[in-house]
Amino acid sequence: MKRLIVPPLLFGLAFVVLLNAELLEPLLRTLFPNVREILYARIPLIDLFREHVMLVLVSSVTATVTGVSLGVIVTRPPGRDFLTVVQGLSSFAQTFPPVAVLALAVPAVGFGFRPTIIALVAYSVLPILNNTIAGMEAIPRELTEASRGIGMTPLQVLFLSELPLSARVIAAGIRTSVIINVGTATIGAVVGAGGLGVVIVAGLVRDNIAFVFSGAAAAAVLALAFDWLFGRLETLFFAPRARVSR
Amino acid sequence: MALLLPFIEFKPNRVAEGDPFHLWHLGLTWEPWLLAAIVTAALLLALSGEGPRVRAAKVAVGSALFAAALLVALRAGAILVTEATPFGRVGPIGGFWISALASFLIVEGSLRTASWNPMIKGAIRVLPLAIAAGALASGALDSFAMVQEYINRADRFSQELTTHLRLAAFAVMAAVVIGVPLGIVAWKRRLLERPVFTLVNTIQTVPSLALFGLMIAPLALLSRQFPLLRAIGVQGIGAAPALIALTLYALLPIVRNTYTSLSVIPNAVIEAGNGMGMSRRQLLRFVEAPLSVPIILSGIRTSVVQAIGNTTVAALIGAGGLGVFVFQGLGQAAPDLIVMGVIPIILLAVLIDRGMALLIGLVTPPGLRKDTL
Amino acid sequence: MIEFSCVTKHYGDITAVDSVSFSVEDGQVCVLIGPSGCGKTTTLKMVNRMLDASSGEISINGRNVSELAAEQLRRGIGYVIQSVGLLPHMNVRDNIAIVQRLKRVDRRQRYRRADDLLELIGLDPEQYRLKHPHELSGGEAQRIGVARALAADPPILLMDEPFGAVDPLNREVLQTEFLRLQRALKKTVLFVTHDLDEAIRLGDTIILMKDGQIVQHDSPERILAAPRNQFVRDFVGADRALKRLSCFPVEGYIREAQQIADQDAASFSNGGRGPDSVVWVYGADRALVGMLQRSPSGYKVITLKPEEVGVVPLSSMKEALSRLLGQGIRAVPVLDQRNCVVGEIRLPDIEELNQAAL
Numbered sequence: 007m008k009r010l011i012v013p014p015l016l017f018g019l020a021f022v023v024l025l026n027a028e029l030l031e032p033l034l035r036t037l038f039p040n041v042r043e044i045l046y047a048r049i050p051l052i053d054l055f056r057e058h059v060m061l062v063l064v065s066s067v068t069a070t071v072t073g074v075s076l077g078v079i080v081t082r083p084p085g086r087d088f089l090t091v092v093q094g095l096s097s098f099a100q101t102f103p104p105v106a107v108l109a110l111a112v113p114a115v116g117f118g119f120r121p122t123i124i125a126l127v128a129y130s131v132l133p134i135l136n137n138t139i140a141g142m143e144a145i146p147r148e149l150t151e152a153s154r155g156i157g158m159t160p161l162q163v164l165f166l167s168e169l170p171l172s173a174r175v176i177a178a179g180i181r182t183s184v185i186i187n188v189g190t191a192t193i194g195a196v197v198g199a200g201g202l203g204v205v206i207v208a209g210l211v212r213d214n215i216a217f218v219f220s221g222a223a224a225a226a227v228l229a230l231a232f233d234w235l236f237g238r239l240e241t242l243f244f245a246p247r248a249r250v251s252r
Numbered sequence: 253m254a255l256l257l258p259f260i261e262f263k264p265n266r267v268a269e270g271d272p273f274h275l276w277h278l279g280l281t282w283e284p285w286l287l288a289a290i291v292t293a294a295l296l297l298a299l300s301g302e303g304p305r306v307r308a309a310k311v312a313v314g315s316a317l318f319a320a321a322l323l324v325a326l327r328a329g330a331i332l333v334t335e336a337t338p339f340g341r342v343g344p345i346g347g348f349w350i351s352a353l354a355s356f357l358i359v360e361g362s363l364r365t366a367s368w369n370p371m372i373k374g375a376i377r378v379l380p381l382a383i384a385a386g387a388l389a390s391g392a393l394d395s396f397a398m399v400q401e402y403i404n405r406a407d408r409f410s411q412e413l414t415t416h417l418r419l420a421a422f423a424v425m426a427a428v429v430i431g432v433p434l435g436i437v438a439w440k441r442r443l444l445e446r447p448v449f450t451l452v453n454t455i456q457t458v459p460s461l462a463l464f465g466l467m468i469a470p471l472a473l474l475s476r477q478f479p480l481l482r483a484i485g486v487q488g489i490g491a492a493p494a495l496i497a498l499t500l501y502a503l504l505p506i507v508r509n510t511y512t513s514l515s516v517i518p519n520a521v522i523e524a525g526n527g528m529g530m531s532r533r534q535l536l537r538f539v540e541a542p543l544s545v546p547i548i549l550s551g552i553r554t555s556v557v558q559a560i561g562n563t564t565v566a567a568l569i570g571a572g573g574l575g576v577f578v579f580q581g582l583g584q585a586a587p588d589l590i591v592m593g594v595i596p597i598i599l600l601a602v603l604i605d606r607g608m609a610l611l612i613g614l615v616t617p618p619g620l621r622k623d624t625l
Numbered sequence: 626m627i628e629f630s631c632v633t634k635h636y637g638d639i640t641a642v643d644s645v646s647f648s649v650e651d652g653q654v655c656v657l658i659g660p661s662g663c664g665k666t667t668t669l670k671m672v673n674r675m676l677d678a679s680s681g682e683i684s685i686n687g688r689n690v691s692e693l694a695a696e697q698l699r700r701g702i703g704y705v706i707q708s709v710g711l712l713p714h715m716n717v718r719d720n721i722a723i724v725q726r727l728k729r730v731d732r733r734q735r736y737r738r739a740d741d742l743l744e745l746i747g748l749d750p751e752q753y754r755l756k757h758p759h760e761l762s763g764g765e766a767q768r769i770g771v772a773r774a775l776a777a778d779p780p781i782l783l784m785d786e787p788f789g790a791v792d793p794l795n796r797e798v799l800q801t802e803f804l805r806l807q808r809a810l811k812k813t814v815l816f817v818t819h820d821l822d823e824a825i826r827l828g829d830t831i832i833l834m835k836d837g838q839i840v841q842h843d844s845p846e847r848i849l850a851a852p853r854n855q856f857v858r859d860f861v862g863a864d865r866a867l868k869r870l871s872c873f874p875v876e877g878y879i880r881e882a883q884q885i886a887d888q889d890a891a892s893f894s895n896g897g898r899g900p901d902s903v904v905w906v907y908g909a910d911r912a913l914v915g916m917l918q919r920s921p922s923g924y925k926v927i928t929l930k931p932e933e934v935g936v937v938p939l940s941s942m943k944e945a946l947s948r949l950l951g952q953g954i955r956a957v958p959v960l961d962q963r964n965c966v967v968g969e970i971r972l973p974d975i976e977e978l979n980q981a982a983l
Binding site: 223 | 365460469557561562569578588597
Binding site for chain 2: 673675695696697698699700701702704706708709710711712713714715716723724726727757758759770773774783
């Protein structure tokens with residue numbers, strides 16, 4: 007019970023403090039006595055925070071839908087021919103650094119929110135796709151055969167048997183994707199996508215440690231909050247049951 | 253598609269908007285036909301089923317596709333950039349990139365299922381790189397925008413490349429020195445398992461830019477408090493915070509794999525080793541090391557590839573590296589410069605990944621080998 | 626000789642082995658048996674100091690093991706465990722040679738020894754020496770485990786339920802192999818098992834343990850015939866008459882068998898033998914192919930699979946009996962390694978052996 011209450015309280019407190027930066031001012035003043043302009047005033051932190059969350063949500067949802075559907079398609083009989091190629095391509099592309107993908111999106115589509123979303127989706131599809139394929143392939147054949155044997159249609163096999171059985175693995179892929187997205191979205195500030203990275207970059211450009219610190223802290227707390235949330239959701243949905251018994 | 257999309261663009265100078273050209277409007281004679289012939293051959297092959305012969309033909313056609321696309325681009329560059337446009341430059345766009353991607357897909361798709369010697373496979377994979385490198389070295393690509401960006405900064409490039417590699421290498425080495433013992437401790441002392449993993453997991457969760465940012469403040473404070481530190485180069489901005497952050501980042505895969513490598517050694521094997529009278533060192537040499545080193549190495553592989561990417565970000569806090577060009581390019585809205593910085597980074601990541609895979613294959617004893625490549 | 630005197634082992638408050646004394650003579654097989662948790666494995670592991678005794682003294686040929694360096698001690702004692710523990714990254718030859726490698730024997734000599742041992746345990750060196758453990762069946766892996774233990778030619782073998790994880794059919798084969806090897810090599814063996822049939826068949830002496838103490842230390846026959854108390858009687862079970870048959874290898878009860886070549890089978894006429902006699906039919910290489918059976922129209926050949934009906938000289942009489950009953954025939958053929966019939970075992974002999982004891 008303690009683990010359910012304490013972290014959200016902590017994260018909530020952290021956000022309140024970080025987003026109402028006036029509360030933070032005394033601390034920053036003592037930490038960085040030489041910095042004149044302590045608070046980033048151009049855009050309210052709360053707006054940047056909202057932008058950041060939007061970036062992550064839009065890209066993660068798109069990536070999840072794309073990744074899972076693609077993974078399902080290539081594990082069906084008609085799509086199976088492409089399985090090895092897709093698998094190979096996606097694990098190959100995962101060696102590309104996310105920053106590189108983000109930077110390449112700019113020559114392709116220009117600056118702003120759009121290239122960032124494209125880059126985030128393009129990159130974060132990969133872990134979801136990989137895990138969907140891995141999850142599907144790991145299901146013992148007897149189980150899917152048994153499902154067919156009791157008279158399920160192929161769609162029922164997919165939704166009642168295969169997806170629930172591989173959900174845990176797919177969820178792990180989504181978690182990885184979201185965390186990567188939070189991180190890459192931070193760099194999105196450089197290509198004009200907004201988000202909490204804006205404060206960090208502004209601080210770096212203007213040599214203002216206070217900006218850098220508050221932006222970095224906010225981004226870090228956001229990432230940890232997402233990670234915690236996913237951890238909770240995983241234990242909530244998967245811990246007590248859904249172990250494949252043989 | 254490769255034949256229909258604009259293939260190459262021409263810019264009269266660096267910042268001008270590009271002017272797209274289709275394959276057929278370039279004023280080339282036979283080259284587009286060669287490309288078209290190869291694409292047709294590829295289509296025919298795609299329809300002609302399986303078999304070792306078809307596979308070999310696919311690899312040949314796929315490789316030829318890349319070579320032909322490069323050739324067309326070269327020739328186009330020579331035609332478009334003339335003496336009348338001394339600052340003119342060309343850049344490959346849609347058609348070229350799709351050809352290159354198709355080439356990669358065809359070759360990789362058939363190599364993956366082929367049961368050829370790994371060395372031959374490796375050679376085929378490196379071939380397009382070699383062709384491109386050859387073209388680059390011969391000066392034939394000099395009219396390309398990315399190459400011009402490179403030529404303008406050749407000295408700076410090699411310097412930043414060295415910085416990039418050095419930062420990533422030092423960070424990973426430090427991470428190995430810290431991470432392997434940490435993994436062993438987490439395995440041996442059950443009590444420390446959770447805290448160790450919570451720590452390294454948390455570090456990886458923090459966005460790289462944020463971690464760099466968080467490093468700056470304390471280091472800046474420290475170096476202000478202790479002039480000695482500043483004297484040896486520890487400052488808020490620069491290599492010191494970058495190295496620390498990169499090292500912290502590289503920890504997770506190494507710690508995790510060290511732990512895993514120990515946990516997968518069967519108890520029976522350890523007992524048998526003890527039972528036949530192995531000393532502690534012999535147990536390490538004959539049993540533990542051969543079984544765990546490949547797994548630890550694959551953790552290091554993940555770490556290095558990640559570090560190459562994260563080092564790019566480190567350029568933002570003044571640590572240098574190839575990220576410098578990327579962020580300069582982004583700052584100046586100069587796409588060619590961005591691409592010039594990004595491509596070597598991707599190549600580095602991919603080459604290191606392949607190289608590590610080969611190394612892991614070599615150190616994996618035959619009895620454990622599945623297929624790491 | 627292995628000697629235990631008043632050996633005790635505590636784990637915290639628990640006494641796993643409680644003041645145990647016994648000795649194993651050179652060249653003898655001593656089997657430790659008892660319910661799980663009785664301390665038999667702990668007893669075994671104290672010999673090569675995988676565990677150290679809390680008190681008491683264990684000596685080998687008069688030397689106290691606690692005075693020897695554990696590693697040196699272990700290199701001189703063969704050790705076989707149920708889960709085998711072959712090194713997965715080494716091939717069969719390197720696995721067998723590993724102890725000699727620890728002893729810095731040179732490579733040529735090690736490999737020659739490994740090949741010899743493969744021959745000895747009945748695996749073709751050509752076929753097996755370069756295989757890796759994951760390519761072996763459970764029975765094969767366990768044989769390699771035994772070969773590894775024998776590699777440095779140690780006078781003493783410790784075997785901790787070596788055949789426990791092998792299926793029953795293969796277990797019988799491995800036990801027979803073990804008897805054959807032991808007859809040739811005369812090692813001093815301490816053997817832990819929970820399988821009473823195995824203990825009776827392999828042991829020269831059996832130590833039955835309970836709660837860390839020795840309940841009875843006797844020959845297999847004595848354990849069966851004269852259980853010391855109710856615990857032993859329960860442990861031995863009601864079918865001890867049947868179990869006793871495990872004590873006797875069939876080689877002492879072989880009768881001459883009548884056999885003919887398969888091409889003569891058609892023209893065979895009964896030479897006036899009694900109802901117990903069976904006529905075995907052999908093929909081209911003199912290997913068993915079947916038996917003759919009387920039918921209204923004369924005799925006909927019934928095809929038999931040698932590995933299903935036959936026993937070998939080191940099989941136990943119990944095995945012979947089970948083959949007799951299983952196949953529903955009046956005698957079982959005793960075969961040599963090439964499946965040639967060297968004699969047969971008849972039901973009346975088994976009955977007689979059984980009655981002699983009771």
